[in-house]
Amino acid sequence: MGTDDEDSGDGRLIAWPLERLARVMRAREHEDGLNPAQREALRYLARANRFSNTPGALTRYLGATKGTISQTVMALERKGFITKAERNARKAVHLTLTEKGREVLSRDPWSDLAAAAEDLGGKTRRRMQRGLEQLLAHELRRSGLASFGSCGGCRFFREKGRDGDAGGPHLCMLFESPLSAEDTARICFAHEAAD
Numbered sequence: 022m023g024t025d026d027e028d029s030g031d032g033r034l035i036a037w038p039l040e041r042l043a044r045v046m047r048a049r050e051h052e053d054g055l056n057p058a059q060r061e062a063l064r065y066l067a068r069a070n071r072f073s074n075t076p077g078a079l080t081r082y083l084g085a086t087k088g089t090i091s092q093t094v095m096a097l098e099r100k101g102f103i104t105k106a107e108r109n110a111r112k113a114v115h116l117t118l119t120e121k122g123r124e125v126l127s128r129d130p131w132s133d134l135a136a137a138a139e140d141l142g143g144k145t146r147r148r149m150q151r152g153l154e155q156l157l158a159h160e161l162r163r164s165g166l167a168s169f170g171s172c173g174g175c176r177f178f179r180e181k182g183r184d185g186d187a188g189g190p191h192l193c194m195l196f197e198s199p200l201s202a203e204d205t206a207r208i209c210f211a212h213e214a215a216d
């Protein structure tokens with residue numbers, strides 16, 4: 022009996038459903054007075070860590086132009102979905118979801134898809150997750166785009182490196198900053214895969 026790796030499947034049977042799925046999801050992204058670009062920005066900000074919730078990181082994540090992101094951010098702020106704040110001495114602008122922003126995301130079509138994915142069998146879900154992660158990593162490399170991974174697989178992550186620190190127990194060597202367990206689940210613009 023052959024293994025999965027020995028199968029000579031047709032890759033288009035993965036690519037075609039992905040294309041159709043993306044189109045179907047995109048069609049639903051015009052609800053609640055938002056457009057797809059604004060929803061993408063809200064979803065990103067809901068997942069980004071505190072170093073990555075800036076207009077610059079958002080621009081890199083979406084692969085958009087600065088002008089497009091600036092308009093998106095202004096529209097989201099005007100509609101009350103995000104707030105802007107200057108956080109440190111360098112006056113870097115950080116973007117935070119408001120209650121209204123979190124509430125609209127709870128009705129997001131991609132949240133519905135995530136719930137549907139929960140209903141798949143555990144084995145199917147784990148295999149799909151691994152396969153999709155590999156495809157995404159491949160396309161990101163091909164396009165020269167940053168990975169935006171989370172701390173677990175990052176070369177700057179030191180598990181329990183700040184044990185006992187109020188913001189710990191983990192450490193980011195790059196930002197020389199403690200990381201909580203919740204921080205480590207978020208995505209980061211500076212993530213670099215560990216060897």
Ligand code: SF4
Nearest residue numbers: 172175177178193209
């Ligand atoms: S350990 Fe890596 S992913 Fe985590 S905050 Fe630091 S640079 Fe970002």
